[in-house]
Amino acid sequence: MRVSLFITCYNDTLFPETGRAVVTVLERLGVGIDFNPQQTCCGQMHANTGFRAEAFSLAKRFIRLYRDTEAVVIPSSSCVAMIRDQYPGLVEELGDSALSNELRALLPRVYELSEFLIDRLGVEDVGAYFPHRVTYHASCHGLRALHLSDRPARLLAKVRGLDLVPLANLDRCCGFGGTFAVKNGEVSSAMLAAKLQDVTATRAEFCTALDNSCLMHLGGALHRQFLGMRTIHMAEILASTEASSTGAGA
């Protein structure tokens, strides 16, 4: 089968290693990959900040770029949540029935990475090796919008050498929230401080998640405070093998 990657705007710009890791994992599993270089952004930041007119144009753009694909794989829960939960409302408001039909046909083929691996490919063991102590942060969108449930844990459980440490208060937001992190910078930082207490209490080497947005938030504070823990997108853990594990993550 062939999948189309949607790498998302901030992953493309800030975390290209995540996209490369997705390619590594999928190719190892024998999946053919397309990447449409016209892709940019799903419009989540605009929609969530109240710039609906701007979100309309980006939603339309996404649907047109991906309507003919077999499956779309996205290594970001919050962008998948945007497409799944907010696009239908936006498109309905536009009143474009052709676009609405295209979206309805496309949505069942849009997958978050862990959904694609487990639900579509039926794979839990992707042949990864990552000999480190790791804790998993369930991002709010992964947890409550996509209901990823135990999918991430099932994937991590099959990574050889990996020691998974549970994170307390797993369902509590890290305080990122997109523009919330700057519009309400102080409140966001207070939420982050509370999350960091739980994260550092795990004494893990790595904190992983399926959203680089949360990880950018957590990682920025871990780095600022010299806390000796790094963040890593789960795709990069799943991409590591005995041959590649020397320079794990970023």
Added chain:
Amino acid sequence: MSHTGYRPVLDPAIAPPFPDAALPVLRNPQLRKNVAHAIDVIQNKRGRLVEEKQDWQALRTAAAAIRTHALENLGTYLEQFEERCTAAGGVVHWASDAADARHIILELLREENASEVIKIKTMTSAEIQLNPHLEGAGVKVFETDLAEIILQLGEDEPSHIVVPALHVNRSQVREIFARRMGIENLSDDPQALTAAARSYLRRKFLSVPTAIGGANFLIAETGAVAVVESEGNGRMCLTLPKTMITIAGIEKVLPRYQDLEVMLQVLARSATGERMNPYTSLWTGVTPGDGPQRFHVILLDNGRSQILARRTERQTLRCIRCAACMNACPVYRQTGGHAYGSVYPGPIGAILTPQLTQMHHAQSLPYASSLCGACYEVCPVKINIPEVLIELRSQVTDQERKQVRRIFDPMYLGLRMANLLFSRAWLFHAAQRMGRLALGFFTRKDGWIHALPSVGAKWTQTRDLRGLPKQTFHTWWAARESASSKIGDGEAR
């Protein structure tokens, strides 16, 4: 200045924006500790009781359906309520806004020659700022809910809709009671504190003949008013006074008596983590020789019919004021309730308050959320609060983008610019290159950005940002594609 160290302002017309109002709380470790502790206690109790309820999701669905049906037929059920309540000897008044409601209440009190009133905790009276207006008109107001007494005596404001003094701990309560009730040697033992409140209250219950309360539900079928409470003060206010005045929002109506079966189950578990609340009082009009002989119900609109007219926002009115959303909210956990500048704090306040002011005030509240969805998950009537927050944000943006000063607002500039860049891949890619150059000036040798100007400073005040990597994903992909096609060409030859 009260024991909080700041003066809370709960009037959306004059309250500072949420990010500013949050600062004094964020800088008050004792208050934050009190809030987090109290929330943890309630959340744990709620969690256990929801878990034991196998049909919890079905109950939520039923509760949401009952409330939705009531709202869709609100006019019919309100008229039915008025008819049945009147037939039972009650008097129903209609108030279009806060001033109207206050006027009606003051007129009723004048008819009674009342110089004092006792009160059951009611959010609706707080919404119309009844107490200061009554005091201003020379009527002394005595709250009878324990938490409301603490706040009234401590010259503080409520920070939660179910547990209004949640931000005050018991040693602070002891100090307030000792000072204001003139009790020496009062211990901070909860029993001693409630005993002090009880003897203070008994005198009022026995001497004040007029009571004001709210309603958790109005029953259209019977004309009954339902009040749910934990302390028995509501029961006292209902039975002892000669006159009972109830003020309730028009959305509080339920079609049938039987609907309470569902609503009371979800309310008690969601609000206080109890299977059943200790006191559930229902009364219908006047019964000669038993309870209040004059019974008034004021039905308050105050912006509600306008909320009802809007498709996405309408669900806000399903709310049964259980406060589960604020207990689950990670933002409220840090800021407590005062930061919301309204008697309705937390996620429900963030959507209700701006709507009650017709979006004239509290425009910062729809942004006081990370959209984590915890509120929606716990809401017993399934209000999709994040969805309404996003809807209100777009209304705020539509208002603001017409303002001249927004032309140079970095947030507006940035988001409009981003939209333009995302409309063409080549523009986006050019912007990435320029961004890397620009951010390069701020990137240290370790590859991280430690300080940024303007909006960026809001990020770097507490967080570093990794510098932009040299190669984006799409340039890596393009290089890989062209390399593999060259290999492919070579093989073909």
